[in-house]
Amino acid sequence: MEEKKDYKLYLDTATMAGKLMLQNGAEIYRVEDTIRRMLEVSGLKTAEAYVTATGIMVTLDDPKEDSMTVIKRIPSRGTDLNTVSMVNDISRKFCSGQMTLKEAFHDLKHLDSRQYTELQKALGIIAVSLFFALVFGGTWKDALAAGIDGVLIVMALWLSKWLELNPFMETMFSSVLLAAGAVIMSWFMDINVEMVIIGAIMPIVPGAAFTIAIRDTLQGDYVAGSAKALESIIKVAAIVVGAGLGMLMAGGFRL
Amino acid sequence: MTVQVISAFFAIIAFSVVNNVPKKFLFSCGVEGFVGWYVYLLFLSDTGPVMANFFGSLALAIMAHVFARTFKAPVTVFLIPGLLILVPGAGLFRSAYQLFLGTKSMAAFYMLQTLEIAGMIALAVFVVDSVFSVINKKRQDLEELLVEEKKERR
Numbered sequence: 001m002e003e004k005k006d007y008k009l010y011l012d013t014a015t016m017a018g019k020l021m022l023q024n025g026a027e028i029y030r031v032e033d034t035i036r037r038m039l040e041v042s043g044l045k046t047a048e049a050y051v052t053a054t055g056i057m058v059t060l061d062d063p064k065e066d067s068m069t070v071i072k073r074i075p076s077r078g079t080d081l082n083t084v085s086m087v088n089d090i091s092r093k094f095c096s097g098q099m100t101l102k103e104a105f106h107d108l109k110h111l112d113s114r115q116y117t118e119l120q121k122a123l124g125i126i127a128v129s130l131f132f133a134l135v136f137g138g139t140w141k142d143a144l145a146a147g148i149d150g151v152l153i154v155m156a157l158w159l160s161k162w163l164e165l166n167p168f169m170e171t172m173f174s175s176v177l178l179a180a181g182a183v184i185m186s187w188f189m190d191i192n193v194e195m196v197i198i199g200a201i202m203p204i205v206p207g208a209a210f211t212i213a214i215r216d217t218l219q220g221d222y223v224a225g226s227a228k229a230l231e232s233i234i235k236v237a238a239i240v241v242g243a244g245l246g247m248l249m250a251g252g253f254r255l
Numbered sequence: 256m257t258v259q260v261i262s263a264f265f266a267i268i269a270f271s272v273v274n275n276v277p278k279k280f281l282f283s284c285g286v287e288g289f290v291g292w293y294v295y296l297l298f299l300s301d302t303g304p305v306m307a308n309f310f311g312s313l314a315l316a317i318m319a320h321v322f323a324r325t326f327k328a329p330v331t332v333f334l335i336p337g338l339l340i341l342v343p344g345a346g347l348f349r350s351a352y353q354l355f356l357g358t359k360s361m362a363a364f365y366m367l368q369t370l371e372i373a374g375m376i377a378l379a380v381f382v383v384d385s386v387f388s389v390i391n392k393k394r395q396d397l398e399e400l401l402v403e404e405k406k407e408r409r
Binding site: 025026027030079080081082083084085086088089092113114115116120121123124125127128131132134135136137143194197198201202203205207208210211212214215217218236239240241243244247248 | 259274275276277329340344350355376
């Protein structure tokens with residue numbers, strides 16, 4: 001009887017590891033691989049993991065045992081690469097026997113990946129805008145204007161979080177603000193509006209979704225790959241419409 | 256060019272902070288941005304933006320895999336921040352701008368170029384991923400063979 005409980009813990013631990021990875025920007029095949037490896041440690045004959053972009057299904061089965069299945073729905077997805085890296089470490093240690101099942105479960109349950117404050121992340125967004133204006137060949141003035149646009153993006157993101165806007169509206173709102181901001185700043189400063197905007201949109205460009213879409217598709221996970229590709233296309237559409245709208249509102253097309 | 260490449264280093268570090276990359280990997284991600292943009296600029300004048308993006312992504316993806324092997328971390332941790340530097344944001348904006356101006360032919364031109372660039376980045380990541388998975392498999396096979404040989408000798 002006690003052994004059976006043990007198997008349930010195996011299942012819970014593996015599913016939790018998978019959930020944490022999937023939520024934070026790991027590819028499907030890596031999530032499936034991690035779950036399968038962790039379940040294989042239990043020594044049971046069948047360990048199957050089926051992962052999609054929005055859910056995890058795991059089964060553990062053996063001729064001697066009743067089969068057990070767990071289904072987990074993944075409601076929200078973001079990018080937190082520290083979590084991915086930490087879960088990977090835990091699973092590596094667990095599979096090589098350096099960590100017991102209970103330790104692994106405890107560590108996963110109390111995983112704390114926070115290492116930067118909200119302020120540091122906001123400064124990060126501003127710095128991304130600022131430096132990308134320089135990367136694309138802008139002048140120091142362009143970079144400064146892009147940095148101010150970065151502040152606008154941070155404010156837009158905070159406001160959308162408060163209003164609980166969906167990702168499309170959130171991206172479009174930021175895009176409208178930064179485009180309008182760039183045009184308005186060009187009235188007072190000698191800046192290249194195009195350079196400022198292409199630098200400033202970089203923090204909201206769906207680079208992570210794009211990268212994961214590529215790698216999922218390569219592994220043959222076409223459903224997850226196309227879901228991610230669609231996510232990046234939707235965000236791109238939001239940026240395009242927002243930038244156009246912002247410039248239109250501020251009168252940028254008379255240039 | 257110096258300013259651009261150094262800015263690429265800091266831009267990618269800033270983006271890594273936004274995506275919560277582990278602190279010990281921040282510098283490596285910055286180096287990826289630096290090298291990726293350097294390679295891009297190197298090829299830009301000779302081959303045009305599409306092929307330059309291919310070579311830049313190739314360099315980035317190789318570095319991401321090498322870093323992942325050395326630090327024993329998932330490849331994603333290095334690939335997501337690094338590739339941002341080549342994501343075609345400029346092309347997107349230009350096509351949107353032309354679309355709103357009403358010059359549809361220019362908008363189509365920039366949209367097509369953006370799609371080509373995205374395809375090239377994907378191709379580069381495909382190539383490097385495949386090459387490294389082949390290397391991995393061959394190395395595993397070799398290790399298994401060595402273990403078997405040792406057993407037989409005993």
